Amino acid sequence: MHPNPAFRAEDLTRHIAFARDRAFGVLALSTGEAPLLSHVPFLLSEDGSVAALHLVRSNPIVRALNEPHVARIAVSGPDGYVSPDWYGVEDQVPTWNYVAVHLTGQLELRPQEELRDLLDRQSAFYEDRLRPKPQWSTGKMTPDALDRMMRMIIPCRMQVTDIQGTWKLNQNKPDEVRLAAAGHVETDGIGSEIGQLATLMRET
Numbered sequence: 001m002h003p004n005p006a007f008r009a010e011d012l013t014r015h016i017a018f019a020r021d022r023a024f025g026v027l028a029l030s031t032g033e034a035p036l037l038s039h040v041p042f043l044l045s046e047d048g049s050v051a052a053l054h055l056v057r058s059n060p061i062v063r064a065l066n067e068p069h070v071a072r073i074a075v076s077g078p079d080g081y082v083s084p085d086w087y088g089v090e091d092q093v094p095t096w097n098y099v100a101v102h103l104t105g106q107l108e109l110r111p112q113e114e115l116r117d118l119l120d121r122q123s124a125f126y127e128d129r130l131r132p133k134p135q136w137s138t139g140k141m142t143p144d145a146l147d148r149m150m151r152m153i154i155p156c157r158m159q160v161t162d163i164q165g166t167w168k169l170n171q172n173k174p175d176e177v178r179l180a181a182a183g184h185v186e187t188d189g190i191g192s193e194i195g196q197l198a199t200l201m202r203e204t
Helices: 012-022 060-064 112-127 143-151 175-188 194-203
Strands: 024-029 036-041 050-056 069-082 095-109 153-168
Touching: 012 024, 012 069, 012 095, 012 153, 024 060, 024 095, 036 050, 036 060, 050 060, 050 112, 069 175, 069 194, 095 194, 112 143, 112 153, 143 153, 175 194
Parallel strands: none
Antiparallel strands: 024 036, 024 069, 050 153, 069 095, 095 153
16 A cells, blocks of 8 residues: 555545445465465455455465465556656656555355355346346356356455555645646556546546
8 A cells, every 4th residue: 555645545435335346356365485366356245344255276375275364355446657747847757546455354265055155146246237138147057067167166255354545646736737637647648447547536
């Protein structure tokens, strides 16, 4: 997380809402060597206290979870480069604006009996957000194919004990400077979801 308090002023409610809506992040677990990383979809409870996910059994993180382990999910949002020329004032430097929320807590393996309910809840969460169509669920699979698939993955749960967020959107600049930069981010920028990033810069 960025150390500048100007970028850390958003409240917990907004961090939780962002992470719940994004529902995808990088799971990190340290084992004493290089951290183990895995890109995972997850479901975050409304109060942000529990993240539910599943992993392939062959994932090294699964092998490290012979007991609960402290882990973190990094959830990234829009990001983009900001040129100092876009501010319209002198003596500025390049920067990168972004949104990120980190969920930290105890990660554990869960009983296999919980897997199908988790898969159905996850698919329902994403399917509900698609254009109207008949919703997919595990019930559409043949029993043998579903059984084979479910043997390859295992449910996990993180008891979230800390949530931190960075919303780096040029809040440390005067409004007219920030808004000028937002216009260039939208029309000339490079990064990810730069239109949304520009909107957030205007709204901050």
